[in-house]
Amino acid sequence: MESMETKPSGGGGARDLLHRQYWDLSYVSGPLVFLKDGHRFATGAILDLVLGDGAVRQGQVLETSTTHAVVQVLQGTQGVDIERTSVSLRADAARLGVSRDMIGRRFNGLGEAIDGLPPVLPDEELDIMGAAINPVARDKPRDFIETGLSCIDGFNTLVRGQKLPIFFGAGLPANRLARHIVRHAATKSDAEEFVVVFGAMGITEREAAFFLRSFGESGQGARVVAFINKANDPAIERLFTPRCALTAAEYLAFHHGFQVLVVLTDMTNYCEALRQVSSAREEIPGRRGYPGYMYTDLSSIYERAGRLRGNRGSVTQIPMVSMPDDDITHPIPDLTGYITEGQIVMSRALHRQGLFPPVDVLPSLSRLMNNGIGEGLTRADHRDLANQLYACYAHGRDIRKLMSIVGEDALGDLDRKYLQFAQEFESQLIGQGDVRRTIDETLGLGWRLLALIPKEELTRINKDLIDRYYCEIMEDGVPSPFVG
Amino acid sequence: MEATTVERAGTVTRISGPMVSATGMPGVAMGEIVRVGRAALMGEVIRIDGDTVFAQVFEDTAGMGLGEPVVGTGAPLVVELGPGLLGQTFDGIQRPLPALRELSGDLVGRGLSAAALDRDRTWAFAPQVAAGDAVAGGDVLGTVQETATIEQRILAPPGTAGRVDSVVAPGAYRVHEPIVELEDGTRLSMMQRWPVKAARPAGAKLASDRPFLTGQRVLDCLFPIALGGTAIVPGGFGTGKTVVEQTLSKYCNADIIVYVGCGERGNEMADVLSEFPELQDPRTGASLMGRTVLVVNTSNMPVAARDASVYTGVTIGEYYRDQGYDVAVMADSTSRWAEALREIASRLEEMPGEEGYPTYLAARISEFYERAGRVVCAGNGEARQGSLTLVGAVSPPGGDFSEPVTQTSLRVAGALWALDASLAYRRHYPAVNWNRSYSLYDEELDGWFREHGPEGWCERRRDAVRLLQRDAELQEVVQLVGPDALQDAERLVLEASKLIREVFLQQNAFSDSDAYSSLEKTGGLLDTVLVFYEKCRALLDDGAMLDRLLDLPVREDLARLRDAPSDGFAARKDEVIAQIRAMAAEAAGK
Incomplete structure (x- = not known):
């Protein structure tokens, strides 16, 4: 025929x-x-x-x-x-023409210019599927990125080359959190070499406008490369959008030495498109109808973060993942969490209390935290202090749960102290609002909060550090705002 | 590679992700390695249907078209075994990653080949056989100092039988050069090949009566496994599976570590690669990398090679076991391997079993774990014993252990080290849930611990288990009616088990003094906590007030005992115990 x-x-x-x-x-x-x-x-x-x-x-x-x-x-x-x-x-193959001139430009989900300017003259045409980085060519992610947020800097430190997603439920201010991170990460770095690559899959016009405006406000307006597939754009295009964004990011990072921060939102829309194709192909569905190879597919996106030996540039990823029904065991956040190096989890309870950022630090995690903190990077007491604050807060939350069952009267003195600690921890340390805190301010506040707990209880912290920090505050007579 | 014949060349008729089918290849066998397409990508035959052959391809098939050639190699997937394995990083099909980097730069290209063992490097071979000696498979032909601490014993390959005709003089040889010639003309070199899917032969299996020590208190004390044993480490994301596997690789008492990163993160491997060469083997002081082989197939590398990677790892492990070493193989994560099986099965349109996994999943997993064991090595001469211990991480979706991979692995593994998200959330690491985990080896190992462990080890362990069990029951009461409803003696149980949890079970993998806990420290720490409990218990029986006992300052010293290094721990422990006794005496006197 x-x-x-x-x-x-x-x-x-x-x-x-x-x-x-x-x-x-x-x-x-x-x-x-x-x-x-x-x-x-x-x-x-x-x-x-x-x-x-x-x-x-x-x-x-x-x-x-x-x-x-x-x-x-x-x-x-x-x-x-x-x-x-x-x-x-x-x-x-699907290719994207890349050039340094992409910075400041806006493209659709397939990489075609949509800002009314002429097309970018490409230096190279790269296969957007990319290829796996040889593990021996990778350099260890390091270099602390100060985001100005205590919940991240203090407890879930972000480092260059990491992939750290934000998990959020519908209605939580995830975009505002992302804006905060991008804005401050940008101010801290050497502005010359910092670029944000923004990949949007199936977001609304309103969200797209919010991001583009806020990137502009951060003084980095000219340093954004945006790939935008809106909610009313073709769904299958979304399978290409993150790959276009990452191809541009890798090119800018590894050919031009930029520190690239990639914000991908919303990965859930991406996965829905993947499911759509899978079901049309009549493949055997996995959990909730998502294809069995979704882990492999997602890793071909998330793994495109990192640093290379002998290369100045870095690709850091912040994928935004909305959790259907706030369910962290839903396949999309679940598989994401298995691939990424930690996660930032937003909490509806904290949001209802009017706290920003409403981040629940207990299920949040940064696996690469140790690469970015400690003597010479942040401060020597950082790890012990974070561990101790975690332990006290977790205990305080347990007491809170217990109190809801047995009533406050049944609690002992020490229990009440933990209860108060948990309260102050949430309202003071986590709920900082839109202000920007240095890492020293975050750690200092942490020590002041610990003053609520008797010293003997602080067994997670090295004794020398306790002598140095815990006593110092008390002996100086600096009144901790939360005691007495 | 083996010679290929023109008759065996077929053409591609279908391409679906990592699965390719071809026709026109009569005589090709199941498991045979084929070269697929113009790029000559490596693939393995997994189904034959009349004239049509199905192969899983270990590299990305994008860009391939129908009609491209497929050529059989006549051999199954084999690994090369010989000097040069230690310290090396391989991909799933045993290509050395540093060599691939030289060939294709920072990204892994397609259709690359590189010999697993460096053909140019020479090794100082010291023969141990002479002309006229009878040799059989497994016999030591000579030795090579492979790294600072590990001497590789060059073995006659399994199946060898004959008499030595000539042996080379001691000196430097390359891996593929003949070193021994038998009377029947067979030439043996330092390198041998072995098909990865077949277990290497060994002599009798030995009892599981020697412990695989990990330096982790919760594992060594509560859930110990034997050398040659198997354990699985399931846990949701963020519970610390990888940290457990890496910590074990650093501190366990095996001679050789094979670490298989199967479908996991690239940055983690970068971590291992930058950290291990600088870390010291706690037993020999030499670089950790000198006893380690890494097999790495990250999650974004081709999915079919995950299947190959676990077999490649375990076969390399068996090779060192056959030399008489204690080997530990860490597989992180076996779930990614199972998912690869699922993906391929679904492309073959096989009838799915539970949750879409193929029905042979259980068979594959049990075959894999059964390659562990402590054995008398094959070969004559000195009776060598070797062991292969297997620790497999499992990544259950949503942290739910009822899924097929966890359940199937549980049926064959000798121990469950269950990681718990709620412990990880409060940064209780290692997040091993003591109520849920178990070990089937503990009784078999009692004898060894009685003889070699600290005094009272087995009794103290039982005491601890009992306390933790009682604690779990009491916690349920507390959740219903509050702590005030408990008797003082019961509240003391809660306090004591809190100490066990916080001082004994928790261990900081990032602390220099506590990342590794010697048996002496593990036993001593537990003993001290229990002495404290027993003294308080006695005082309570004499009518002392619980709240006063709990305020005793010695509690803080006890908590800090954890930070005392393993060296010189005994002295520090004696001090604290003396303090406890003194305070108890004082309290009793009042």
């Missing part, structure tokens, strides 16, 4: 002359079209679909066999018919 013809189509142009068009669609379903012959294109190839009315869409070959080829259509299959739609090869 020879269905190729070279009849000129409306758009014309050199590409149409170079690549033969084929009319061999056999099946259309959801975001997929099937071609009758799998021999024509290689897997991963990008195709142009020319519809009967001359409209052009892009598709990517997912699977080939002698009987068929499966193509996912990025802009959806509405209006695609079998008779008149033709396919032709556009590129051997």
Whole structure:
């Protein structure tokens, strides 16, 4: 069955002359079209679909066999018919043209400029799928990033080259938290070499405007590269958006030595698109209908953070993950947590108390914290102090739970102290508002809070440090604002 | 590689992710390695259906088209065993990652090949056989000082039988050069190949009566495993599986560590690679890297190679076991391996079992864990004993242990070290849940601990378990009616088990003095806490007030005893115990 013809189509142009068009669609379903012959294109190839009315869409070959080829259509299959739609090869792989001039520009989810300026003249055309970094080529993530937030700097320290997601429930101010991190991380670093790459998947117009405005306010307006797929843009495009963003990020970091902070939001929308394609392919669904390979797929995004030996640049990732129904065991946050180096978890209870940022530090974690703290990096007492504050706060929360059962009268003196500690910890240390704290201020406040707890209880802290910090405050007579 | 024949070249007929099918390859066997496509990507045959052959490809198939060639190699997936393994970092199919970096830069390219063992490097070989000697598989042909502390014994490959015709003189040779020639003309070199999916032969299995010591109090004391034993470490994300596996790699009493990073984070490997060369083996003082082999297939590296990576790791482990070493293989994480099996099975459109995993998951997992054990090594001459201990991390979705990988592993593993998110949230590390974990080896090991452990070890352990059990019961009461409803004696149990939890079970992996706890320190620390409990208990029986006892300043000294280093611990412990006795006497006197 020879269905190729070279009849000129409306758009014309050199590409149409170079690549033969084929009319061999056999099946259309959801975001997929099937071609009758799998021999024509290689897997991963990008195709142009020319519809009967001359409209052009892009598709990517997912699977080939002698009987068929499966193509996912990025802009959806509405209006695609079998008779008149033709396919032709556009590129051997999904590529993004990259250049230093991307900084300050705005693109759609496929990397096409949408800011009204002419297209970027690319230095290189890179495969957006990237390739795994050779583990022996990786350099250990280090260098503390001061975000100005006690809940992160003090307890879940972010370091360059890390991937640290934010887990949040619907209605929690995650965007405001992300704005805070980006803004302060930017001010602290050498502004010359700092770039934010923003990848937005399926976010609303309002959210997109919020981010673009706040990046602008941070004085880093010119240092943002934005890839935006909005809620009403084609869903399948979302599978490409984070990869475009990371391709640009890697290029700026590893070719030009920038410190790149990548904010990806919302990964849940990305996973929904993945599920959509999987179900159209009639694959065996995993938990909640998400495909069994979602872990592998997500890791091909998250693992693109890090540093390389002998390279100045770094890619740090802050993916935003909304937790459906506040459920941290939902497959999306669950698989994310297994890949990323920790997580920042937002709490509805703290938000209801009017505290910002409403971060629950107990389930939050930064696995790379040890690389960024301690003598010479932050302060020698940082780790012990954080451990002790954690332990006291966790205990205080237990007491609070107990109190709700047995009543306050049943509590002993020491229990009440822990109760008060937990309260102050939340309102003073965590709920700092929009102010910016240095790491010294965070640690200092931590020590002042510990004054609520008798010294003998502080067994997680090295004795020398207690002598140095705990006593110092008491003997100086500096009144702790929370005692007496 | 083995010679390939033209007849065996077929063509690609279907490409679906890591699964490729081909036709026109008569004679190709299950498990055979094939070279797929123009890029000659490595793949393994996993199904044969008439003329159609299905292969899982160990590299990314993007860009491949139908009609590209597939060539059989005539051999299954094998690893190269010989000098040069220690200190090396391999990918899942045993390509040395530093060599790949030289070939393709910072990113792993496709279709690369690099020999597992460096063909240019020479090793000083000291023969131990002479012409006329009879040799069989497993016999020591000679030795090579592989790293500062490890001497590699060059073994006759399994299946060897014959008489030595000639041996090279002591001197420097490359791994593939013949060193021994048998009378039948067989030439043996320092390197041998072995198919990874087959267990290497060994002699009789030995009893599990020697402990695999980890330097971790909660494991050594409450849930010890034997050399040659198996343990699984399941836990939700953030509970510290990887920290446990890495801590064990640093401090356990095995001679050789094989660390398999299967489908895990690249940055963690960067951590190991930067940390291990600088850390000292606590027993020999040499660099830790000198006893370690890393097999790394990070989560974004091709999924099929995860399957290969665990087998590659365990086969390298068996090779050192056969030399008479105690080997520990850490597999982090076996769940990622199971997921790889699931992905491939689903591409083959196999009928899924529980949660989409293939029905042979249980068989694969049990075969894998059964490769552990303490054995009499194959070969004549001095009777060597070696062991292979397997510790597998499991990553259950949502932290829910009822899922198939955890449950299947539990049926075969000898110990469960269950990690608990609620402990991790309060930074109680290692977050091993003492109520949920177990070890099936503890009775078999009692004899060893009685003979070699600190005095009263087994009794003290029982006391601790009993206290923690009582504590769990009392906590339920407290949750209902509050602590005031308890008798003083019961409140003392709560206080004592709190001390056990905080002083004894918790251990700071990042503290120089506490990351490793010797048996003496482990036993001493527990003993001290229990002495304190017993003294308080006695005073309470004599009518003392509990609140006064709990205010005794010695409690803080006790809590800080944890930070005393293992060296010279006994003296510090005696001081604290003397203090406890003195205070008890004083309190009794009042």
